[in-house]
Amino acid sequence: MKKILVYILFLSIISTAATCHKPCNEPNYSFETGVKFSPESDSLHVGDTIWITSSIPNPVLDNNSGKAIIYENANWGSTLIISDILEFRDSNRGAVADFSYFAKTGSIYSMSGTDTMNVKQLSYQENISGYEFKIGIVAGKKGLYILTIPDNPYLFRKGNPKCGTANLVILNQNNNKHVNLFEDKWGPLSSYDVSHCYCLKVY
Numbered sequence: 001m002k003k004i005l006v007y008i009l010f011l012s013i014i015s016t017a018a019t020c021h022k023p024c025n026e027p028n029y030s031f032e033t034g035v036k037f038s039p040e041s042d043s044l045h046v047g048d049t050i051w052i053t054s055s056i057p058n059p060v061l062d063n064n065s066g067k068a069i070i071y072e073n074a075n076w077g078s079t080l081i082i083s084d085i086l087e088f089r090d091s092n093r094g095a096v097a098d099f100s101y102f103a104k105t106g107s108i109y110s111m112s113g114t115d116t117m118n119v120k121q122l123s124y125q126e127n128i129s130g131y132e133f134k135i136g137i138v139a140g141k142k143g144l145y146i147l148t149i150p151d152n153p154y155l156f157r158k159g160n161p162k163c164g165t166a167n168l169v170i171l172n173q174n175n176n177k178h179v180n181l182f183e184d185k186w187g188p189l190s191s192y193d194v195s196h197c198y199c200l201k202v203y
Helices: 002-019 182-184 193-198
Strands: 029-038 049-058 077-084 099-105 107-109 119-123 132-140 143-148 152-155 166-172 197-202
Touching: 099 107, 107 132, 119 132, 143 182, 166 193, 182 197, 193 197
Parallel strands: 029 166
Antiparallel strands: 029 049, 049 132, 077 119, 077 143, 099 132, 107 119, 143 197, 152 166
């Protein structure tokens, strides 16, 4: 009887060990990339297209360690937030519906369960050299707009969302972001907002 109990206990330990996940020994990362809006103009006509482009090399530099990291099969992406400047202090300032969208590389889409009036989802496309997107947005209504692509602090490899996660910093690389269109109305933007936004007038 004692041998049977020992045998059952042994099988139980083996079974538990087989179903447990290995501890995560991979560090967390910090990546940085840029985004550009073109043409770099403070105004455009209804029907005009503004292009939003970004690329990430593979391997990509980890700012925490200074090493190049191969970070494949991950949720490379962010969001595009579009707000009506004139209605910015109103809870209904979202202006996603004032534009139409298409993707040349990567994808732009609306995700159910999110605030689709304010936000579109952006996703990079993997290629030989890394990841990139090229998104066209077509102005459909006159107005003043602020477009923001925030950082993605929840970057992870698909299938293993709790190990080796990363913060993806996405900085606007335009020389002129036309933030005066916002600041003339509402005052100075934060340094974070200035480094992530782009303002334009549609007429």
